[in-house]
Amino acid sequence: MTTNLDLTDIQGNIIKAYGAYNFQKARYLFLRINNGDKGRQFVDAITAKVTTAIPWGKSENGDVAVEKPRVTTNIAFTYSGLEALELPTASLREFPDDFMMGMSKRKDILGDDGPSDPENWDKIWKEKVHIWISINAPDMDALIERYNWVAQQVEASDGGVTLLTGHRGGDDEENLPYQDASVLYDESGNPTPKEHFGYTDGIGDPVFEGQTNVAARVLGRGKLMRDGSWAPLATGEFLLGHVDEAMEYPKTAPSPMLLSRNGTYMVYRKLHENVAAFNRFLDEQSKSFSGSKEMLAAKFAGRWRDNGAPIVNAPDDASKDEWDKAFEAADFAGKKRMLTDFTYNNDLHGAKCPYSAHLRRINPRGSLEYGVKEAYETPGALVNRRRILRRGLPYGAVKDAARDDGNHGIIFMALNADIQRQFEFVQQQWINYANDFKEGNDKEILLGNHDTKHPSKAVLQVEPGSGKPPHFINNIPRLVETRGGDYFFIPSITALKLIAAGMVDPT
Amino acid sequence: MSNIAGKAYAMNVITPIRWYTTWTNKLFFKAALLIPETLKGLLTLSLIHYARWVIIPRDGFPRLDPSQPKEELHYAYMLFFSNFNGSWDQYVDSFTFAIPSGLDLFWKWNIRYPKSVPLTPFHDYIRHNQIDTAHYYNAYPMAASNDVKSAQKVKKALIDFNAKSSDKSADDFLKDYHMLLNNLQHDFGDMKPTPIVSLSSYEVKKRYEQTKA
Numbered sequence: 001m002t003t004n005l006d007l008t009d010i011q012g013n014i015i016k017a018y019g020a021y022n023f024q025k026a027r028y029l030f031l032r033i034n035n036g037d038k039g040r041q042f043v044d045a046i047t048a049k050v051t052t053a054i055p056w057g058k059s060e061n062g063d064v065a066v067e068k069p070r071v072t073t074n075i076a077f078t079y080s081g082l083e084a085l086e087l088p089t090a091s092l093r094e095f096p097d098d099f100m101m102g103m104s105k106r107k108d109i110l111g112d113d114g115p116s117d118p119e120n121w122d123k124i125w126k127e128k129v130h131i132w133i134s135i136n137a138p139d140m141d142a143l144i145e146r147y148n149w150v151a152q153q154v155e156a157s158d159g160g161v162t163l164l165t166g167h168r169g170g171d172d173e174e175n176l177p178y179q180d181a182s183v184l185y186d187e188s189g190n191p192t193p194k195e196h197f198g199y200t201d202g203i204g205d206p207v208f209e210g211q212t213n214v215a216a217r218v219l220g221r222g223k224l225m226r227d228g229s230w231a232p233l234a235t236g237e238f239l240l241g242h243v244d245e246a247m248e249y250p251k252t253a254p255s256p257m258l259l260s261r262n263g264t265y266m267v268y269r270k271l272h273e274n275v276a277a278f279n280r281f282l283d284e285q286s287k288s289f290s291g292s293k294e295m296l297a298a299k300f301a302g303r304w305r306d307n308g309a310p311i312v313n314a315p316d317d318a319s320k321d322e323w324d325k326a327f328e329a330a331d332f333a334g335k336k337r338m339l340t341d342f343t344y345n346n347d348l349h350g351a352k353c354p355y356s357a358h359l360r361r362i363n364p365r366g367s368l369e370y371g372v373k374e375a376y377e378t379p380g381a382l383v384n385r386r387r388i389l390r391r392g393l394p395y396g397a398v399k400d401a402a403r404d405d406g407n408h409g410i411i412f413m414a415l416n417a418d419i420q421r422q423f424e425f426v427q428q429q430w431i432n433y434a435n436d437f438k439e440g441n442d443k444e445i446l447l448g449n450h451d452t453k454h455p456s457k458a459v460l461q462v463e464p465g466s467g468k469p470p471h472f473i474n475n476i477p478r479l480v481e482t483r484g485g486d487y488f489f490i491p492s493i494t495a496l497k498l499i500a501a502g503m504v505d506p507t
Numbered sequence: 508m509s510n511i512a513g514k515a516y517a518m519n520v521i522t523p524i525r526w527y528t529t530w531t532n533k534l535f536f537k538a539a540l541l542i543p544e545t546l547k548g549l550l551t552l553s554l555i556h557y558a559r560w561v562i563i564p565r566d567g568f569p570r571l572d573p574s575q576p577k578e579e580l581h582y583a584y585m586l587f588f589s590n591f592n593g594s595w596d597q598y599v600d601s602f603t604f605a606i607p608s609g610l611d612l613f614w615k616w617n618i619r620y621p622k623s624v625p626l627t628p629f630h631d632y633i634r635h636n637q638i639d640t641a642h643y644y645n646a647y648p649m650a651a652s653n654d655v656k657s658a659q660k661v662k663k664a665l666i667d668f669n670a671k672s673s674d675k676s677a678d679d680f681l682k683d684y685h686m687l688l689n690n691l692q693h694d695f696g697d698m699k700p701t702p703i704v705s706l707s708s709y710e711v712k713k714r715y716e717q718t719k720a
């Protein structure tokens with residue numbers, strides 16, 4: 001059990017979703033290391049500015065712990081990046097297969113086919129990507145300042161590292177040296193928690209032991225216990241070198257312990273959203289749907305688009321009005337609770353939140369017990385080892401809502417201790433397949449790799465015994481496409497220093 | 508060689524057990540069959556086709572022919588045999604997290620059984636004692652056990668519906684048809700090829716199909 005994390009040793013992006021701290025802008029850079037010595041010097045220079053997980057602002061006793069910075073910087077490496085930094089073979093060979101192979105070679109597991117095939121990714125993914133650097137800031141000025149600083153370090157590396165180009169941009173650029181991301185703004189220019197399909201995102205993120213203020217945040221976000229309460233997940237699900245839900249240290253941690261402890265793995269994916277196809281599809285399907293168009297959109301995701309109300313607690317247009325009134329009246333903590341604290345226990349058959357909804361597929365909570373009383377040791381037996389931390393922001397702008405070929409979507413980052421067991425499992429078994437949901441090969445509606453040759457359908461369940469037929473969704477187009485990505489290792493500060501000094505020694 | 512055929516995986520695990528404690532296991536097996544409650548976890552894990560535990564007495568191993576000499580065995584053995592959908596990891600993880608105490612009960616008396624949690628010693632124990640499948644035939648490679656169950660249900664419901672429907676008015680027909688769809692709403696999953704169980708088995712399968720082509 002981990003009760004206190006060494007927050008000065010953990011990179012800040014693991015613990016904080018910077019977007020929640022009003023850091024509205026992000027820029028992601030990818031670099032190649034051309035020379036071990038110079039590469040390590042570069043890592044050393046960046047490490048000096050890496051943002052840790054230390055809490056910002058006032059601590060519990062009222063002291064100002066650390067001022068919130070103007071801009072954050074974080075760094076991670078691919079397997080070939082760690083090779084280029086000349087980590088000893090004895091350490092390298094202990095990394096897990098998925099990380100060693102990298103994302104594009106895992107395409108058959110991830111369902112990255114057709115338009116999502118690595119062939120069609122942004123050009124940068126044809127390069128040898130070794131380093132990922134992220135910059136998050138409240139505004140573009142702060143961001144660009146830090147970006148220029150990183151560019152200076154690249155310059156100073158004297159050919160040791162190259163900032164890679166090849167990101168697709170919104171104005172037909174094919175060769176940008178960075179990937180920008182940003183929250184979306186409403187008409188009056190206020191930041192919103194929306195993504196391009198119009199859903200409210202970034203509500204639920206797992207809560208694990210060692211985080212601050214766990215008691216207040218754990219409802220609906222930790223693991224569901226038999227008595228209906230929520231407990232924080234084991235730290236080792238998200239951080240190496242800590243005990244995980246299997247009561248052991250994650251097996252994905254290479255030695256020495258100092259290299260892996262307090263680090264984790266990151267899945268970076270540029271996910272394009274086919275906004276025109278989505279709107280057309282929603283319009284078309286809502287013609288034969290008995291509820292409103294918004295209700296149907298909520299069925300796809302598991303949350304209503306406008307305020308994120310979980311559809312399991314606001315299953316139709318009338319109950320949504322009720323929910324909205326209660327939400328309006330609730331205080332801050334009450335609102336949070338209404339958004340996150342729910343299960344599918346009163347919806348065993350999916351009549352409220354369909355089995356194919358994004359939310360239910362991706363975190364079924366206790367519902368894989370199918371209402372069999374105490375079937376498993378714990379209600380989340382099949383779920384607690386499949387959780388991921390989500391980071392990232394939308395990118396691009398929808399310039400023409402009638403076209404799919406713009407450059408807009410989500411920079412999706414999943415953090416977990418075991419890519420294969422957590423992210424890849426969810427992507428393969430729950431998004432693109434449904435045996436655990438007893439829906440055969442039916443794919444998740446929003447994210448499934450639907451293709452026109454074998455059109456997908458989904459069943460929106462209704463109350464059993466009601467005599468009503470379920471609603472069938474047909475010919476689901478591919479709504480989300482992969483445009484690039486890779487697997488990265490986010491080391492601790494200690495590990496960064498060891499790597500930079502060339503002093504990693506597993507002996 | 509493959510433990511995998513279509514969506515199914517065949518697992519054989521054979522573990523030594525002291526011959527004089529086998530009666531306790533037999534007792535547990537009996538009790539489990541008599542009190543179905545004890546197996547509800549196993550039954551709810553819908554990736555499992557079936558699981559079977561058998562005790563083979565020290566002198567009970569089959570011989571191909573009476574001329575084959577009898578083996579002198581120190582231990583009796585417990586054979587665990589199961590077919591399931593999904594990967595080895597998914598299966599063993601599901602077992603460990605869903606029904607750890609059931610596993611411990613069944614394997615408790617087996618030599619060097621480490622307990623099901625933590626996971627790695629249990630993984631190692633199963634791996635070490637697993638006997639790979641030399642030949643594995645699957646009549647319905649695209650079907651998971653859930654698909655088979657659904658197909659049986661849909662087929663029967665359709666035949667019954669058809670038999671009862673010929674003289675119905677259009678309105679009654681529609682009402683009953685909706686009822687039928689409602690009753691079958693969890694049995695309409697598509698049946699398509701399996702998601703890749705492992706990249707190595709995927710490569711093996713691709714090469715095998717090339718040799719056939």
Ligand code: HEM
Pocket residue numbers: 195197199200201202203204205271272273301303308358359362363388390409410412414423426427446447480
């Ligand atoms: C363009 C692609 C995607 C869109 C538009 C999208 C949209 C959403 C929305 C609207 C929510 C509800 C808000 C919330 O609960 O925070 C959500 C939740 C979530 N999404 Fe996604 N998502 C996308 C990709 C992914 C991917 C690829 C994964 C993982 C493989 C994922 C995992 C999750 C998880 C774990 C949750 C929280 C579920 C819960 O705890 O109940 N999402 N997503």
